[in-house]
Amino acid sequence: MQAVSRNGRILNTAFRPARGAAPVLVFSNSLGTDFRIWDDLLARLPDDWGLLRYDTAGHGLSPGGPGMSIDDHGDDLVALLDTYGIEKAVIVGLSVGGLIAQSVAIRHGERVAGLVLSNTGMKIGTPEIWNGRAEAIRAGGMNAIGDATMERWFSRAFREGRPAELLRWRTMLVHTPADSYIALGSAIRDADYRDRAGRISVPTLCIAGSEDSATPPETLRALAAAIPGATCEEIVGVGHLPCIEVPDRVADMVGTLVERVTE
Structure with a gap:
């Protein structure tokens, strides 16, 4: 793990450089989590790919900043690209991470090679x-909010069949500082990309979960319809x-998107 200074704050990161001409992927996590949510996924990706994870401000080991909007969080991500000398990356964003990814793609499209937008939307919730x-x-x-959040995060089969893992992730949630959770939730509340998603011009894959009540499949289908050339897959x-x-x-799915980007 490495700490990166950003506007007087520290962003906790983990970075593996790409080998040769392999792509670099950046992972932006969901509300109430830290970058450990990507561990099992990253273990299944090619060894030569560059991989950058970071704890969103206010989560994990990254202190928060006052009054941050989704665009401010997007600027954090771009600052990390600059810090590690990453000219262009595929951004994989989950939930609020997907909002952050949209912000970067809309405002800094030259830094984005492709997008994987998982369980997110142009606007999330009310x-x-x-x-x-x-x-x-x-x-x-x-x-x-612990029990209700677990019902949103995971399917019934997961909750009933993998209780030890469920407890692990619930513990991560409840250890999130309350003020940081509320601050990022407020940023989600105020974010709305419905009039700007059409400006995204990179290969994009949207991923939906059939039992996701927070961002149901129709939300992902609407997002994919708004982004030129985007596709949507429901799990x-x-x-x-x-x-x-x-x-x-x-x-x-990530591999398929990377193939689109590099072909």
């Missing part, structure tokens, strides 16, 4: 949802975090 969740956290702490029987539930399947 103000009522995000404000209500913030109120619940302020009243009862992160534990107050049956998974929830909001397919990189954890079915890393083999997601690795295959």
Whole structure:
């Protein structure tokens, strides 16, 4: 792991340079998680690919910053590209990471070779949802949203069949600082790319989970329809975090997108 200074903050990263002409992929994680959610997926990707993971500000080992918008988080990602000398990358964004990826692709398209937008949307949720969740956290702490979040994150089969793993991810969630979770949730609440997604001009794959109630398949289909040339694939029987539930399947999808980028 490596720490990168950014506007007086530290971003916790893990970087493996590409070998030869292999592509570089950057992974932007979801709300309430850190970059460990990608571990099983990255273990299934080619050894010569460059891989950059980082903890979003306020999550994992990256301290937060005041009043950050999704575009501010996108600027963090671009700063990491600059730090590691990455001219162009495929960005893999999950949930809010997908919003961050859209922000970068819209405002810094020259730095983006392709996009994998997993379980995200042009707009996620409603103000009522995000404000209500913030109120619940302020009243009862992160534990107050733990069980409901697990129901969004994972399919019933995962929750019932892999209880030890479920507890691991629930622990990650509830250890997220409440103020950081609320801040990033507010940024999600205020982000809306419905009038700008059409500006994205790189190969794009959208991934949906059939049991994802946070960003259901129709949300991903709408996103793919808005981005010229984008495709959408639905994974049956998974929830909001397919990189954890079915890393083999997601690795295959990422590989297919990279082939489009490099052909």
